[in-house]
Amino acid sequence: MTKKSRTVQRRTVLGGLVGAGMAFAFGSVDHVSAQSPPRLEPRSIAARQRFFGASNVDSGTGGIRADRVVITWLGCTTYAMAMNGSVFVFDAWIPRGTVSGYVPTDPDEVADLRPDAIFIGHGHFDHAADAGRIAEASGATVYGSAEHCAAVRKSVDTRAVRFIELGDAATPVGDRRDVEAGNVSVTAIRHLHSTPTAPEQGPEGSPPFFPTPNTSDIAAHPPELDDATSLARHVFDAEGGSILYQFRIPGFSVLWHDTAGPLGERAPQVLTQLHELPPTDVHLGAIQGFGQFTNGLRDPREYAEAVAARLFVPGHHDNFVPGISARGETYEAPLRAELARLDSPPELRFMSDPTDYLNPGLLTFSV
Template sequence: MPNNPITRGLSGLAERFATPGLSRPTLADTIAARQRFFGGEAVDPDTGAVRADQAILTWFGCASFAVALGGTVFLLDAWVPRGATSGYVPTTPAEVAALRPAAIFIGHGHFDHAADAGPITQASGAVLYGTAEHCATARSQTNSAEFECVELGSESSKPGDRYDFELAEGLSVTAVRHIHSARTARHEGPDACARVIPAPGVRDMLRYPTTLTDAAQLARRLGDREGGVLLYQFRTESFTLTWHDSSGPLLDNAPEVLEELRTLPASDVHVGAVQGYNQFTNGLRDPRSYIEALRPKVFVPNHHDNWFPLITARGEAFRTPLEAELARIPDGPELRMLLDPDDYVAPGRLAFKLGG
C-alpha cells in the first residue's frame, strides 16, 4: 500500500488494537471445539478423537472449512471472516485452533483466506501447506517462526504443476497449481452464461457492527499477497474430496490446468469457489469448467457468502444462477447449497459415510 495518511492511520490503528497471540488449547478445549464443529456423536468425549467412518466438513466462512476425514482433522484455509462485521460467523480463531488440526491447507494468500493462518498454525501445532509465499506470510503474522510449513512450489510455479504426498496412513493428497479468478472478455454463443451481479449485502454491517479490534486485524492483513493459487484433492480408499478457494478463467488462460484436473479421480464431493471477478462478465462459466473437469457426485459452493458486505451478498443470491449452470452439465452433480449465516459451524450439513 502507498505510504499516505490513510494507510498510516490504518497501520496505527492496527498496531494499537493488534490481535494477541493465541494460547495453546487444552484437551478440554479440543474436545469442546470438535464436538461443536463435528457433532457430539462423532467425537469421543474422553479423547477428542473423531470417528473414522465419516467425512465431515464444517464451514466457518468464505472458503474456510474444518474437515474430519477418516478420523484425521485438518483445515482448508484459515480465516474467520471479520473486520467489516463482527460476530457474523459464530466462531473465533482461538476456537478453530482448539480443533488441533493435523494440517492446514492454504489455497491462496489473500487476507480472506489466510489472515489467521500463522496464529492458528502456531497455537494448534498443525503443519501448514502452501506455496513459499504463503509460508512467509503466515510466519509474518506471528512473533515466532516456530512451526512447520511445507512449501508446494512458489508464486512463480507454472499452472498445472502437481504435488503428491501422504497426509496420514490411508489419506493421500494431490495439490495442483491453478490461477486466481480474473475478468475476461464477454463470451457469446452457446457457452455464454448470464452475468451474476448481486447487490452488496450492506445490511449485515448494521446487524453485526464491527469492533475496533476486528477492524484493526482486517487493516493489518489487507495487503497480503496472493502468492500463487493451489487446488487440493484428498483421497481415502473409498472417498475423494476436492477443494479450491478461487475459480480462474482456465478455459481462456490456463487450459493445461483443466487437462491436469481431468486426470484426477472423479470427486465424491467437490467444494469450489463460485464468487469471483469474472461473474460480472461471464457469470459462473469459470466455476462450471472446474466442475466439468472434476466430475463430482456432489458440488458444494464456497466463497459465495457475505464475508465483506461492501462488495458481497448472502449466498442466496448465487442459488439460482448456480442451479442454472449445473443444469447445463449432462449427469451433473447434486447441489448441496450452503447459506449464510445459518450454515456456519453446522456439522450436520456436510457429513458423508465413507464407503457408503
C-alpha cells in the same frame, strides 16, 4: 470433454450422506479411530464436538471416528474437515472486520480443534489472514506456496510451526505435487485465481452476474475495533499463487479450491488434469470471483464439469464483506442455471449464510 463414469465404484458411499437435522445411531467408541490418540484438553474436545458433531467425537479423548468424513463451513472458503481421524483446516480466515460475530466462531476456537494441518489455497486476506494465529496456537503444519508460508512465518514463532512448501508464485500453472498428510493422500495442483476476461460471445456465453449487496448485516453485527484493525493489516496481502487440493482415503475423496480462474481460456490443460484425477466424491469450490462480472458463473461451472464429482458444494458466496459481497442466496439461481447446462450435472448441496455456518450435519459422510 468426455465425462468420467459415475458407476457404483464412484460410490455407494454417498448413501451415507447425512442431511441437517438427521440423527446418528452410533455404537461404542471402538469406531472413533484405528489409532489411540492422546487425550486432548477439555476445550479441544468441546470444539471438536461442536465442529464435527458430538456423536463423531470421543468425549474422553477427542479422537474422531475414522469411518466418517465430516466437513464444516466456517465462512468464505474456510472449512474444517475430519478425515480418517485427522483434522485439517482449509484456508484460515474467519470473516470479520466489516462485521463482527457474523460467523459464530473465532480463530482461537479453530486452533482449539488441534488441526494436524492448514492448507492455504491462496494468500489474500479472506483466505489466509488467520493462518499464523491458528498454526502457532495449535501446532498445525502449514501447506502452501513459498510465499504463503513466508507470510505466515512473519507472524509466528517458527519453532512452533512446520511448513511444507508446494512450489512458489512462479511455479507453472498445472504443476502437480503429491504428499501424505497423516493418513490422507493429498494432490496439490497449481491453477488460476479468478479474473475478468472478455465476455464469451454466442450461445455458449454466460450472462454477467452482479449480486445485490446486502448491508443490513453491518447493522446487525457491527465491527469491533480489534476485528477492523486485523482486517486493515491484511487487506493488501498478496496472492502468492493459487493451489487446488484433492484429499483421498480408500473409498472417499474431497476436492477443494478457494478461487475459480478462467481455465478454459488460459489453462485448459488444468481442466484435463482435474478430469484425470481419481474420482471425487465431494467438490468444495469457490463460485464468487472477478470473472462473474464479465462471464457470470462460467468459470466455476467449468471446474465442476472437469471434476465431475457426485456432490458439488459452493463456497466463497457469502456476505463476508457486506456492501461488496452479498448473501449466498443471491447466487443460488444463477448457479443452478449454470450447472443445468452440463450433460451430467452434480448434485448441488447449496449452503447459505449465516444459518449453515458450523453445521456439521450438512456434510457428514459414511466411509
